[in-house]
Amino acid sequence: MASFPELQPSARVLLGPGPSNVHPRVMKAMLSPVVGHLDPDFVSVMEDIKKLLRMVFQTSNEITFPVSGTGSAGMETALANLIEDGDEVVVGVNGAFGERLADAAGRLGAKVHRVEAPWGQIVETERLESALRAASHPKLVAVVHAETSTGVYQPVEELGELAHRYGALLVLDAVTSLGCVPVEIDRWQIDACYSCTQKGIGAPPGLAPVTFSERAMETVRARKQKCRSWYFDVAMIERYWGPDRLYHHTAPISMNYAIYEALRIVVEEGLEARFKRHAANAAALQAGIQAMGLALAAQPGYRLPQLTAVQVPDGIDDAKVRADLLRMFNLEIGAGLGIFKGKVWRIGLMGESSRRENVMLALNALETVLAAQGMEIARGAALVAADNSYTRAA
Amino acid sequence: MASFPELQPSARVLLGPGPSNVHPRVMKAMLSPVVGHLDPDFVSVMEDIKKLLRMVFQTSNEITFPVSGTGSAGMETALANLIEDGDEVVVGVNGAFGERLADAAGRLGAKVHRVEAPWGQIVETERLESALRAASHPKLVAVVHAETSTGVYQPVEELGELAHRYGALLVLDAVTSLGCVPVEIDRWQIDACYSCTQKGIGAPPGLAPVTFSERAMETVRARKQKCRSWYFDVAMIERYWGPDRLYHHTAPISMNYAIYEALRIVVEEGLEARFKRHAANAAALQAGIQAMGLALAAQPGYRLPQLTAVQVPDGIDDAKVRADLLRMFNLEIGAGLGIFKGKVWRIGLMGESSRRENVMLALNALETVLAAQGMEIARGAALVAADNSYTRAA
Structure with missing residues (x-):
């Protein structure tokens, strides 16, 4: 088997858009013995996962469980x-x-009304309302809470009430927000929301927590047409995750152990403390980045704490910077996506990765590799600005 | 956190329809550090997984990779x-x-021609041919290689040639066959095939290996309509798993480590030796079951080695037998599904679980709990029959 060596991936500091670093307790939990997907020992874990997810989603929604796929499977x-x-x-x-x-909505047969805004800007509530008003029978409105490609923090508190006023449901993409910033399903009247495990929750990628309001489930139960997807049909999945325990598909047992332990850690820390930690580390990082002379891609006032999009300065080789960070510091940051390819870096401080030592490493390492490419930087200014940010916050 | 205790699922002997037991090397591999889904260290693991899957599927298909979901996600x-x-x-x-x-096919918009056979019987090739002949433009024919609900071993060697003669593709469900019995994608001219990780491959559930022939990919590339599923769109996924490395979704990193190690173990053992092991243990189990006076549900000559469906005898409490096996022996066997609910048990001997000691345990334990329910059994006959089966095979 010389051609298939023993696994030895490097130990990285993961400050990209996810996966983020995983707590050793979560790794240990994954080693718990695999049991059957209908084993009473697994059923009790499933029940606890649903309870923990409801706490983290801040909801009493009965239909709250992890989909057996990664974040986009939740979408x-x-x-x-x-x-x-x-x-x-x-x-x-x-x-x-x-x-x-x-x-994805178009593929599923929807007539999609796009409400566009420039990358780096929020989508204004008024423009969503205009689209709802213009549609004859809007079924739902969907927005991204934390736009991972730009670092924009979309205001969503009023959108549930707005959608309902037009007879529509509100779908929220919380892939990059759950566990990092408040996601208040019930208070914000969100009807369907999905996330992932590998960002704010702090487990490896593999599951997509979802929650459906009773209003959403009424829509599901009133369908005239079967759900296009057998695998993602919540009307069937709820009979496995609910009291019927009717086999649907084989749940990823070890990944469910991982999310259970990760959610325990989230709840032990407490949501408020967790959000405060994310905010403090992000403030320090963003202060340092700007002190270094770099610009942020998201509009002021709407910047995510967990994901900072930094504009690549003119004359700097984007790919070389990322490769150098990986090679010299075992540090991963993210590249730009889509029209931001080559134009931004995406620095994540999510879940277990949101730590003061990681802020310092990111600023230090970035300064080193940018200086090596000839960028003029006031050396040390970033760290001072970050330190001051922590001092102000304390 | 008293209400959310530390995980401590029981250590079970998994002889149900999957998950089967996991080799300690696979558990250890899952603990390898999580890296980014575009990290060069992960990319090299992806390349090796594709090579290993091609060996196990016995194919040279370029498009061969694990889907980020469980077996039904492969379907x-x-x-x-x-x-x-x-x-x-x-x-x-x-x-x-x-x-x-x-x-699932109907939900995706297909007009489905069902070729039915009684549960426990194979679907005759001639009847599939009649349906192909009767259809005006059959797009594909799909069959289950190892019908996990009945233990039937469907003959499929000639179906690829047959499908192609009618201008159709052949789709094979190998969820319960890959790694247990031969699945010869190229020789049998199979166009699309999917499996899982938690049965014959010996990893925890979480991924669905798939392979598409060049003929199938021509069909994919000639589509007029976008794939209904964004998450499962192979035209996009191949750009992530292929040389483009274009981000699609975040792959489940730890589960990919698990399948890598599990596939290494499969290839180290060798496919021929692995199939022989499954056949020998199944022959012993089935000889023992019959010596105990129990009947098998699948028709003679078409019984799977990896999954034996046993008829529940009259007067025996199905659920109590399974509960007793779990409670007294930490032994999981499967219940009946659908119309076989309450009528059969399903005993799996798959992957790491296919071991002589497990055959002995299953026969012994079953004898004990059935005798306790008052069934008249010639005590010890099952073990003698199993021993004789091994002796004959040696």
Whole structure:
């Protein structure tokens, strides 16, 4: 087997758009013995996962569980269960993940009304309302809470009430927000929301937590047409995750152990403390980045704490910077996506990766590789600005 | 966190329809550090996984990779990429997984021609041919290689040539066959095939290996309509798993480590030796079961080695037998599905679980719990029959 060596991936500091670093307790949990997907020992873990997810989603929604796929599988679950052929849907598109929503909805047979905004800007609530008003029977409106491609933090608190006023449901993409910033499903009247495990939750990638409001489930139960997807059909999946325990598909046992332990850690830390930690580390990083003379891609006032998009300065080789960070510091940051390819770096501080030592490493390492490419930088200014940010926050 | 205790699922002997037991080397591999989904260290693992999967699928198909979901996600990937609205498809239905294929194809817009056979019987090739002949433009024919609900071993060697003669593609469900019995994609001219990780491959559930022939990929590339599923769109996924390395979704990193190590173990053992091991253990189990006076559900000559469906004798409490096996022996066997609910047990000997000691345990334990329910059994006869089977095979 010389041609297939033993696995030895490098130990990285993961400050990209996810996966983020995984707590050793979560790794240990994955080693728990695999049991059957209907084993009473697994059923009790499933029940606890649902309870923990409800705490993290801040919801009492009965239908709250992890989909057996990564974040985009959560997106497909939300859309495939709510959309029937010809339904009108309104999608906010201001980055790669809004584009993905619009694409996925169209494939499922929806007539998609795109509400576009420039990358780096929020989608204004008034423009979403205009689209809802213009649609004849809008079935749902979908927006991205944390647009990972641009670092934009979309305001969503009022959108549930708005959607309902037009008889529509609100679908929220919380892939990059859950566990990093508040996601208040019930208070914000969100009808379907999905996330992932490998960002704010702090487990490896593999599952997509979702939650459906009772209003959304009424829509699901009133469908005239079967859900296009057998695998993501929530009406069947709820009979496995609910009291019936009717076999649907084999759940990824070890990944469910991982999310269980990761959610335990989230709840032990407490949501408020967790959000405060993300905010403090992001403030320090963003202060340092700007002190270094770099510009941020997202509009002021709407910048995510967990994902900072930094403009690549003129004359700097984007790919070389990322390769140098990986080679010299074992540090991963993200490249730009779509129209931002080559134009931004995406620095994540999510979940277990949101730590003061990682902020310092990122600023230090970036300074080193940019200086090596000839950029004039006031050496050390970034670290001072970051330190000051922590001092102000304390 | 008293209400959310530390995980401590029982250590089970998994002789159900999957998951089967996991080799300690695979568990260890899952603990390798999580890296980014575009990290060069992960990319090299992806390349090796594709090579290993081609060896196990016995194919040179370029498009061979693990889908980021469990076995049924593989089914959906095969169907969603090949079916467009109104396509005629022929599905062999002789158990729960043939039913699933027909259901999933219909949801994706296909006009489904069901070729039914009684549960426990194979679907005759002649009847599939009649359906192909009767269809005006059959797009594909789909059959289940190892019908997990009945233990039937479907003959498929000639079906590729047959499908092609009628201008159709052949889709094979190998969820319960890959790694247990030969699955010869190229020699049998199979166009799309999917499996899982938690049965014959010996990893935890979480991924669905798939392979598409060049003929299938021509169909994918000639689609008029986008694939209904964004998540399972192989035209996009191949740009991530192929040389472009274009981000599609975040792959489940740890599960990919697990499948890598599990496939290494499969190839180290060798396919021939592995199939022989499965056959020898199954022969012993089935000899023992019959010596105990129990009947098998699948028709003679077409019984799977990896999954034996045993008829529940009259007067025996199905659920109590399974509960006793779990409680007294930490032994999981499977319940009946669909119309076989309460009528059969399903005993798996797959991957790492296919061991002589497990055959002995299963026979011994079953004898004990059945005798406790008052069934008259010639005590010890099953073990003697199993021993004799091994002696004959040696």
